[in-house]
Amino acid sequence: MADVKISDLSAASAVDGDALFEVETPSGPASEKSTGAQILAYISAAILAAANTFSGKQTFTSFIKIQRALEKVSIIADNPASGDNNIDVLTSSFPYYTTANDTNWVFNIRGDGSSSLDSLMATGESLSVAAIVTNTGTAYYMTGLKIDGSSVTPQWMGAAAPAAGTINKRDTYTFTIIKTGSATFIVQASFAGGN
Numbered sequence: 001m002a003d004v005k006i007s008d009l010s011a012a013s014a015v016d017g018d019a020l021f022e023v024e025t026p027s028g029p030a031s032e033k034s035t036g037a038q039i040l041a042y043i044s045a046a047i048l049a050a051a052n053t054f055s056g057k058q059t060f061t062s063f064i065k066i067q068r069a070l071e072k073v074s075i076i077a078d079n080p081a082s083g084d085n086n087i088d089v090l091t092s093s094f095p096y097y098t099t100a101n102d103t104n105w106v107f108n109i110r111g112d113g114s115s116s117l118d119s120l121m122a123t124g125e126s127l128s129v130a131a132i133v134t135n136t137g138t139a140y141y142m143t144g145l146k147i148d149g150s151s152v153t154p155q156w157m158g159a160a161a162p163a164a165g166t167i168n169k170r171d172t173y174t175f176t177i178i179k180t181g182s183a184t185f186i187v188q189a190s191f192a193g194g195n
Helices: 037-049
Strands: 020-024 031-035 074-076 083-090 095-100 105-110 126-136 142-147 150-152 170-181 184-193
Touching: 020 126, 074 184, 105 170, 142 184, 150 184
Parallel strands: 074 095, 083 105, 095 126, 105 142
Antiparallel strands: 020 031, 126 170, 142 150, 170 184
């Protein structure tokens, strides 16, 4: 393919990664030539060197190596109320309830008030959710789990479902949710008391 100038390209132009692009600069040499692959590398480096926010679902088709990750925690100055307590994963999949429990409760995991978890996940995808709850003198605990308002029975790892919380401690509930079909999920759950 002949060398082309970026200014000559149109939306319909088809170029490959080995084509040479002539980049005209206002100062210095009249032009410099770079391959399409080099230009993409420069652009990628510029994007990845800055903090970015992605609002849509991003798909990477190969492995991702993460050396450090920060996860948003919703610090809730309240306790889980009797009945359903929504965990809105579009806000945060990690709520921390700082006020001591005064009743048992049920967690309902969903996208948010207008989006179902089912609509956010494809079959064959998984999502992890964790919740920390605070107890004082009475060992209250989670008595049920729902996804999008429908009850599911978690598979508790290593033991039966907890029958009590931990007095004067913070308890952690962790859920790995796997979507196996339309509005169909399996949930692996774990309970860690005494933190």
